[in-house]
Amino acid sequence: MSAELRIFSYMPNPRVAKATIVARLCGIELDVRGAAPNELSDWLWDFEARPLSDEDKAKHEHLVRQAKTGFTARLFKTEAFLAAHPFGTVPAAFSADGEIGIFESNSIMRAVARLREGQHGLYGRDGLGASRIDSFLDAGLLFARDVQVYVLAMRGGAIPAHVHAGVTQAFASYMAGIERALSGGHGFIAGKELTLADICYVTELALMHNEFKYHELLAKNDLPVLLTNAARETYPLAFAHFDRLCAHEAFAPDMGPYLRTLKAP
Incomplete structure (x- = not known):
């Protein structure tokens, strides 16, 4: 093919x-x-x-x-x-x-x-379903921008305080929203099916895991690490969803190798 x-x-x-x-x-x-x-x-x-x-x-x-x-x-x-x-x-x-x-x-x-519209529910089953998914994707863009700035700063060897403050606020806002979305008990972020909202969430949070490589740099700058056990306790549903989907057969070929390249503490 x-x-x-x-x-x-x-x-x-x-x-x-x-x-x-x-x-x-x-x-x-x-x-x-x-x-x-x-x-x-x-x-x-x-x-x-x-x-x-x-x-x-x-x-x-x-x-x-x-x-x-x-x-x-x-x-x-x-x-x-x-x-x-x-x-x-x-x-x-x-x-x-x-x-x-x-x-x-x-x-x-x-x-x-x-390319396979109508054969799956990844982008919703109707216009309203697609629009709800779009809402999560748009919210994810706000989080994604701050994460990208944060990751680039870490890779550059300097983390300005305002960059860390921005990603801290974006992380708290986004994760709280995902936690609330999952608290309805439907099993997925936008409803009862796996959708683009779940895929976007997992991949953007995976990018933030670059933080694991820069704990020493954060400590040197007196800046707190964001991806901690405390964060997992604050957003248990969101992190459990992340872990579960990273192990999913469609996610694992990408998420497994990528996350393994990042050294967790």
């Missing part, structure tokens, strides 16, 4: 896992391309994304763009890539023919689900 959607991104990336988890649940073939973040400066950013040799780089010097958030080197982005992805970011998804670009991980996840 040929791929129905192509995705280019830095890897591993739990936000790409949003799409790959949906693909497993729906029986969809994806073509995922990428490398570690520090290696993407050696790649051609294009539908036909690929590593560049030194000779290739010389030939493609006219494609060089200044890197932005999360990257520090020059990047080789084609005009076709920027036409499909006007903000120039990854993960970047393409239709099978490369003509249509889809950006932002939640939108890519929705696109994969829509």
Whole structure:
């Protein structure tokens, strides 16, 4: 079977896992391309994304763009890539023919689900169901932005107090909402079925687990760790849901290896 959607991104990336988890649940073939973040400066950013040799780089010097958030080197982005992805970011998804670009991980996840729309309940059973799921996805974006800023700060070796304060507030707000959503006893965040809301939640919280690698940096800056046993006691339903889904057969191929790369205390 040929791929129905192509995705280019830095890897591993739990936000790409949003799409790959949906693909497993729906029986969809994806073509995922990428490398570690520090290696993407050696790649051609294009539908036909690929590593560049030194000779290739010389030939493609006219494609060089200044890197932005999360990257520090020059990047080789084609005009076709920027036409499909006007903000120039990854993960970047393409239709099978490369003509249509889809950006932002939640939108890519929705696109994969829509490839089998009507055959599952991942994006709701009707318009209202889909809108409720969208509500959780939109709330997740607020959490996701602060988590990304936090993770990038930790990776950069400095955590400004305002960054930690922002993610602390976002974490408390988001987790409290997820806890309340699960307290209804339906088993899943948006209702009685596994949906995109659950997938988004698991992958965004997985990204925050990068904190495990930086406990010493947090201590050096006199900043408290957020993912603690106390947090699990405060949000027991939310963390139990996270653990249960990480072990799910559609989640485990992504979540297992990713979380194992992060050293828990």
